[in-house]
Amino acid sequence: MMASKGDDALAVLALLLTLNKRVRKKREKWCKDWxxxxxxxxxxxxxxxxxxxxxxxxxxxxxxxxxxxxxxxxxxxxxxxxxxxxxxxxxxxxxxxxxxxxxxxxxxxxxxxxxxxxxxxxxxxxxxxxxxxxxxxxxxxxLKFPKCQEDWKEIADLFEARWNFPHCLGAIDGKHIDIILPAGSGSEFFNYKGRHSMVLLGIANAKYQFILADFGTNGRISDGGVLQNTKFFEMLTKGDLRIPTEEYVKGNGRNLPYVFVADDAFALRSDMMKPFRQADLNSNEKKIFNYRLSRARRIIENTFGILAARFRIFHTQINVEPENIIKIVMAAVVLHNFLIENSPKSYAPKQCVQEENADGTVINYGYNTQNSSMENLEQRNPGNINDTAKNVRENFMYYFNHEGSVPWQNNYIN
Known part of the structure; x- marks a missing residue:
């Protein structure tokens, strides 16, 4: 008597199940004993x-x-x-x-x-x-970003009291954070240093705290374009940040606008001051301006330096998915601010920052981003600078060389 097709199918299925049992590996335990x-x-x-x-x-x-x-x-x-x-x-x-x-x-x-x-x-x-x-x-x-003119003025007052730079709204800079190339990313994160990175843009107040941190721009974007990719820059150019209008500096009659301070990686704007280029330092007045600006601008360098010194994740190439890298870096930023506020003596003692003597000399204890894998943004070609921005810088230069001068500044013009 011939077997039916149904019986043949059942026999094949039984054979497959038997073979599957033979080749199936013994199931490993779900967790190691230790x-x-x-x-x-x-x-x-x-x-x-x-x-x-x-x-x-x-x-x-x-x-x-x-x-x-x-x-x-x-x-x-x-x-x-x-x-x-x-x-x-x-x-x-x-x-x-x-x-x-x-x-x-x-x-x-x-x-x-x-x-x-x-x-x-x-x-x-x-x-x-x-x-x-x-x-x-x-x-x-x-990580509170100023919401009104009073908030901005509070920041500016502390910059003037500590670093003799009036109407300074914050020090701004950016750093490349090294990462391991994510699978399938190609050259998306490949930067000018020949490494893979994402960029952390920060603005710091006079207390070495971030008031803004923007992270996630891939390293392939030109450093000059990092700022332009942020919501902050969009609001700045539209005049939506509620920055105070220019007014007299306290204690004298000089009328100056409120500005951010930056290095040569950023464009000179009427609301963002940067130093004169080395090739243009043809007068003591310009050298003094650069010195006075650097005193305020180095706050952001110290801020990045403390962050990298305390969280040594910034001494490595971070090897997780990009969306998780963002979570890790932003957690470190808010922890930095939290610890500056709640545990300053243990987290950021005097030895962590550049200390300044009464004569203006600076003592650097070595807490800087050069000890980490953070790379500076590349200096950019200044291109065309509008006359308004040039005039603002000239006005600050005049102030620093006249009614706003400090006794020790002439020691730094050689």
Missing amino acids: ILKRKSYSHVNLLNEFKFEPKDFQNYLRMDEKTYLKLLSLVSPFIIKKDTVMRKSISPHQRLTATLRFLATGRSYEDLKYSTIISPQALGKIIPETCDALYKVLRKQY
Whole structure:
């Protein structure tokens, strides 16, 4: 009796199932035994010991215990996870300390797993999620962009009091942040230094805090075009920033506008001052202007320097997806501002910044971006500069050489 077609199909299916069972690998366990012992081996146990060694605690997480507990209370509601029937969740404390250690050291997920006792796959989710939460929690209070003329004047008053530059709204600069080329990106992130990068543009106030950070422009964009790609520049050119109109400098009769200070990577504008080129320094008055501008402008260099010194992720080529790089960098920026405000003595002591003596001489303790992988924006050809911008710079130059002069400035014109 001949078998039916249905019987043949069933026989073939049974054979395939049998073969599949034979070649199927034995299922691996879902988690390594030593990772299951996180409670015993995790670095949080070491942190408990550091409570008796405050300096070690500060060095490990870049903040003292009191500041850390404040940060943990702020971010915990956004990173807490529920336990399941299969396993206990990784606590906010473990998530935050792993993230802070990643930022502080720049170590890979694979390396970090041995101290955190968290798998690289889990860290690849936990760290970007926690960075995103840090940025969302801290940005409103610790990355505040001025909203009115009074806010701008408060910044300008402190620049004048500390750095003798009136009507300064902030120091602006940008840095290339090295990254590992993402798969399929081609030359999108390839910069003029022959490396792959994304650009962090920052504006700092006189207290070494960012008032604006714009990150994400790929390194292939010309450095002169980095500023133009920002929402800040769009609002600046449209006059939507509510910047005060020009007025008399306090204590004398000179009428000067409010401006940002920058280096030669940026174009001279009536609202943005940059130094005279070296080839044009044909008078002591111009040299004094450059010196006085550099005193205010170096604030942003110091700000980047502190950021890179405390978060050594900026000494590496960041090796994650671009959208996660943005989360990591912006978390470091808001943490910088948070720590300047809440833990200045341990995070940014005097040794972290360029200190100035009474005679104007500057002591540099070495905290600068040259010790990191951050690259400066390339100096650009000035092109055509409108007469209004030139006149503004001339007016500031005249002020610095006359009623606004300081006793020590002539020591820096040679």
